[in-house]
Amino acid sequence: MVDVHTLSRNHAGKRCFFLGTGPSLNCLDLSLLSAEIVWAANRAYLLFDRVSWRPSFYVIKDPRIVENSSDMIDLLMRRLPNTIFFFPDYIQDGRIASAPNACQYGELERTDNEYATFSFDVGQGVVRSHTVATVVLQLAVWMGFNPIILIGCDMSYQAEALRGQAEFSVTDGTDVDHFDSRYLDGGSWEVPDVEGMLSDLAMARQACDAHGVTILNATAGGNLEIFPRLSYTEFFRKR
Numbered sequence: 691m692v693d694v695h696t697l698s699r700n701h702a703g704k705r706c707f708f709l710g711t712g713p714s715l716n717c718l719d720l721s722l723l724s725a726e727i728v729w730a731a732n733r734a735y736l737l738f739d740r741v742s743w744r745p746s747f748y749v750i751k752d753p754r755i756v757e758n759s760s761d762m763i764d765l766l767m768r769r770l771p772n773t774i775f776f777f778p779d780y781i782q783d784g785r786i787a788s789a790p791n792a793c794q795y796g797e798l799e800r801t802d803n804e805y806a807t808f809s810f811d812v813g814q815g816v817v818r819s820h821t822v823a824t825v826v827l828q829l830a831v832w833m834g835f836n837p838i839i840l841i842g843c844d845m846s847y848q849a850e851a852l853r854g855q856a857e858f859s860v861t862d863g864t865d866v867d868h869f870d871s872r873y874l875d876g877g878s879w880e881v882p883d884v885e886g887m888l889s890d891l892a893m894a895r896q897a898c899d900a901h902g903v904t905i906l907n908a909t910a911g912g913n914l915e916i917f918p919r920l921s922y923t924e925f926f927r928k929r
Contacts, residue, residue, distance in 0.1 A: 691787065691788070691789070691790065691792050691793065691794065692774055692790075692791065692792065692793035693793075694793050694794070694795050694812055694813060695813045697774075697793070697812070697829075697832065697833050698812075698813065698832055698833065698834075699832075699833065699834040700833050700834060701727070701833045701834045701835050702834030702836075703834065703836060704727060704834070704835055704836075705726075705727070705835065705836070705837050705838070705839065705925075706726070706727040706728065706729060706746075706830055706835040706838055706839070707723060707726050707727070707728045707729065707838075707839045707840075707841060707908075708728075708729045708731075708823060708826050708827070708830070708838060708839070708840050708841070708843070709723075709728055709729065709730045709731070709734055709737075709745065709841060709842055710731075710823060710840060710841060710842030710843035710844065710909065711731065711732060711733065711734060711842055711868045711869055711873065712842045712843060712844030712845075712846070712867070712868065712869065712909065712912060713844060713866065713867070713868060713869055714841075714842055714844050714869075714909055714910040714911055714912055715737070715841065715842040715869040716869055717910040717911075718841060718842075718910055718922055719923075720737070720740065720741050721741065721742070721743075722922075722923075722926050723741070723743060724741075724742060724743040727746045727747075727835070728743070728745040728746060728747075729745060729746070729747045729748070729749065729826050729829075729830060730745035730747070730748050730749075731748065731749045731750065731751075731822045731823075731826060732749075732750055732752065732755050732822060733755065733759060733868075733870075733873055734748070735759075735762060735766055736869075736870040736872060736873060737869060737870065744770055744773060745773055746772075746773060746774070747773065747774050747775075747776065747826075747829070747830075748766070748770075748773055748774070748775045748776070749775075749776045749777075749822055749825055749826050749829065750763065750775070750776070750777055750781075750822075751777075751778055751819075751822050751825050752822070752880075753780070753781050754877060754878070754879060754880070756777075756781050756783055756786065757877065758876055758877030759876075760783055760785070760786075763775075763786065764783075764785045764786065764789075767785075767786065767789045767791055767792065768789075770791070771790070771791055772791070773791060774791055774792075774793050775789070775791055775792050775793065776793050776794075776795060776825075776829060777792060777793070777794050777795075778794065778795060778796070778797050778816070779794040779795065779796050779797075780797070781794075795812055795815065795816050795829070796814070796815035796816070797815055797816055797817075797818045798814070798815040798816065798817045798818065799817075799818060800817060800818065807890075807893040807894075807896075807897060808824075808827075808828060808893060808894050808897035808898070809828050809832075810828075810831060810832065810897075810901065811832065812828060812829055812832040813832075816828045816829065819890045820883050820886035820887045820889075820890050821886075821887040821890055821891065823840065823843055823887070823891065824887075824890045824891060824894050827894050827898070827905065828894075831898065831901070831903050836902075836903050836904060837903075837904035837905065837906055838903070838904070838905045838906070839905075839906050839907075839908050839920075839925065840905065840906065840907045840908065840909060840914070840917065841908050841909055841910075841922060842869065842909060843907065843909045843912060843914050844867075844909060844911070844912035844913065844914070845884060845887060845888060845912055845913045845914040846867075846884075846912060846913045847867045847882045847884055848866055848867055858878070858879060858881055859874075859877070859878045859879070862875075863875060867882075888914075888916065891914070891916050891917075892916050895916050895917055905917045906918055906919070906920050907919045907920070908920055908921065908922040908924075908925065910922065
């Protein structure tokens with residue numbers, strides 16, 4: 691297992707991309723990321739048959755993802771030994787916890803005064819969030835990445851109309867909230883709290899601005915207006 695304490699500032703000053711899971715990913719030429727450092731999350735593996743590259747880092751914070759995709763995650767961790775997979779320490783799947791490329795982190799509640807909204811010391815823990823995007827940002831900042839570029843972070847969910855329900859299921863390949871219509875097949879899921887997600891991301895921007903960390907949004911469309919936008923292709927014209 692990878693010790694999270696060893697990762698601090700390992701990539702100081704390098705840029706990275708966070709691959710969200712919104713449907714706007716289908717509008718981008720993802721082959722351009724082949725020479726980039728990419729963070730992926732949750733069921734991003736459904737994208738792997740479309741691209742030749744693989745992410746350097748993979749984050750799963752929702753135990754339902756592990757519950758619904760444990761065999762695939764275990765297979766991925768064995769097939770991608772150079773990818774570091776991050777999990778909160780309350781996920782206790784034995785196969786994951788014992789993998790040499792697994793890295794578990796602790797979670798901090800927002801009531802902790804020292805780490806009220808965004809943790810700059812992942813060795814102490816990651817502040818609990820409504821969205822895996824904010825978890826990725828805390829991990830990436832801890833590792834020294836700057837700037838951090840978001841793609842596929844649409845922040846628009848038809849499933850949010852189900853607010854008030856404890857959970858929902860999609861079993862027939864009709865999911866329109868993600869880049870793959872099969873994304874939510876095979877299990878039950880929490881209804882997304884988009885207001886909470888946007889609040890967490892707004893606090894992340896405030897914290898990162900104060901520490902000189904740049905976060906940019908290169909998502910194709912979508913509803914995330916918290917971070918400055920730049921066209922996805924602009925990043926590759928300037929190299």
